[in-house]
Amino acid sequence: MSTTGLQTENGESAAGQVIGLSGALTVHELAALHGKLAEPTLSPTIDLSGVTRIDTAGAWALAEFEQRVAAAGGTLRYRGASEAAELLLGTVRRALPVPEPEPPSASGPRALLEATGRRVVAAVTFLRGLLEYLGMFVAGLVRVLLHPREFRLTALVAHCDDVGLRAVPIVSLMAFLIGVVLAFQGATQLRQFGAEVFVVDLIAISVLRELGILLTAIIVAGRTASAFTAAIGSMKMRQEIDAMRTLGLDPVTVLFVPRILALLLMLPILGLIADVMGLFGGALMSWIELGISPSMFRTRLVADTDISNVIAGLIKAPVFALIIGVVGCHAGMQVKGDAESLGRMTSSAVVTAIFAVIVADALFSIFFAEVGL
Template sequence: MNVQSVQETARLKVDDADSEMPTIAVSGPWTLAQARLAEDLVETVSLPNAQNVTIELGGVTALDTAGTWLLHRLRAGLEFRGARVELANVEDRFAPLFAEIETHVPRQWKPRRTGISIVAGLEAIGRQAEILWKDAISVVSILGAFGIGLAAALFNPSRLRGTSILANFDRACRGAVPIVALMSFLIGLIIAQQGGFYLRQFGAETFVVDLVGVLVLREMGVLLTAIMVAGRSGSAYTAEIGSMKMREEIDALKVLGLEPVEILVIPRLMALMLALPLLTFIADIAALAGAAVVCWTYMGIPPEAFLQRLHEAVSMEELVVGLAKGPFMALIVGLIACAEGLKVGGSAESLGEKTTTSVVKAIFMVIVVDGLFAIFFSAMGI
């Protein structure tokens, strides 16, 4: 390559600019190295009266994709103003570039239709049904792997990762005791105050003990605890597993011949199933303590009378019914949290979206399962 070719620059000349049939002579190298100059030359072209424009390319000495895009933009701009544009004297070696650019022109943006359509509504319902079906499959697959892992642990207990289970139990249980106890204390206080306010009108404020005892032990204690665990531990599980998925640590476990479900999911599920019944019991005690405070200060029922009435109103069956729901709700929260974590993509946006989805789905399913348990126990006469 000689010095003259190195110093050669892109050039553009317009002949008969004011006529209806102007000619644009393009010459020199139209390559990436000349893109800044070539773009400035294209921007200077203004042919307001042009009807038929000829772009003369016989003087082009070098051409690459960048230069072809600029020439295509020049041609498209003239055609947009209503002119007919023809490329003349295109060398055979440059023709494939123009043909390739023509096939990769982005489509014109069109706004989505926002009108009401029966077909669009049915399509949206179908898409949501497909998403729900895939979510159900993923949860059931993790549940199956969890069952297989437990069955294998019965024959080989060393496969259970005791250290991991205890570490997750400590985080899910001990770390959640303050917030669970405080929230349950306030809930018991509110239920007792509201119940006593309305029952006092009928002279039956003593029955507020029955109301609080049955409601807290059977329903509210385990339900509120499961919701708080879903927001606290469930979101943490999704974020942890999702972060590992983003950093390809789960793929690394597979490469090492380790099963991610056995290492990441089973310890978390077992820890949560052990922690939730214990947290439920703490929540029951805290809620009853809050109710006792209100009954003493607001309705004049001393703690001794409160405990005596509570003993008469509720039985051990009420407590067992509430505690029996704990492991099942913990299993649901853990399954949803781990399933959403394994679906995280490679972006922070995906991690945030799946974490939010995990909490929402877990809370929804906890409420649904609590309702199913209520129907089942009522049918069984318990």
């Protein structure tokens, strides 16, 4: 059976199948050659005595056929090959990629221990990265304090507007509704014991000590950590951060310090707004549901609520701000060169910031209980 420039002849010998090739084994005959070598037998022999010319494409087809024969458990033999053909076949054979064997997958208790160890190492590495960025922020803050001319006041004001002022409506609405819900649910439960008046204490302690600053931090984490990651990650994708370094600008001073400092300034203010709106919502619902007048609500609030509850809530604000800012900036710097990485890191920053804020709040609660605050 013949094709243009290539002739093949199949035969049998005592050693097995013999495939005789003659003519030119070049790229032009590659499709025909693949068709003839499609089904490997156990131990075929290829006769190259009639081959007049062979190039890299033909040698690659023979070497690839040799691999398939070896994978099937056989051995491919050549006969009649010229010295040039043998040299070219050896060169192509050495250049073929060798697939690395997959490591055996562990199972049972070993697999569980391995997966746990990998997660622990990944968590420790992630925490180390966050601590590094926290240290970079502190070093950058000290630097701008020592060299005020490097401080970017315009960027700080812009970020304060974005982080603080634009978050006031959603924070106020959230806190107001939380106060309403606490008053309504507390009134429903306390009415069974004739202790409706203690709903003021319930609202005051819950809002001032825990829910006001915690929910504010969660909202800020959702909108600000994602914004930090998206902004810095986009700059990383467009290589703007590398351009900053080329121009002699420190990304920590230009990008991190204004953003995190804006959070440190604005989150306590947002927490105070949330406290006021939460108490206002609770007072309004107490008046509607229980008949507790605003003057009585204020009297109970001042008489039975200690200032330590306000202090305990506001102490958390700078720590929450540092967590949100560092997580957002760290995630932004981990963005690679594609949009998929940007979306993944933005989602990861929001989840990580919210989780870290909740964990920090739980640790604060334990600490305050131990010190009696």
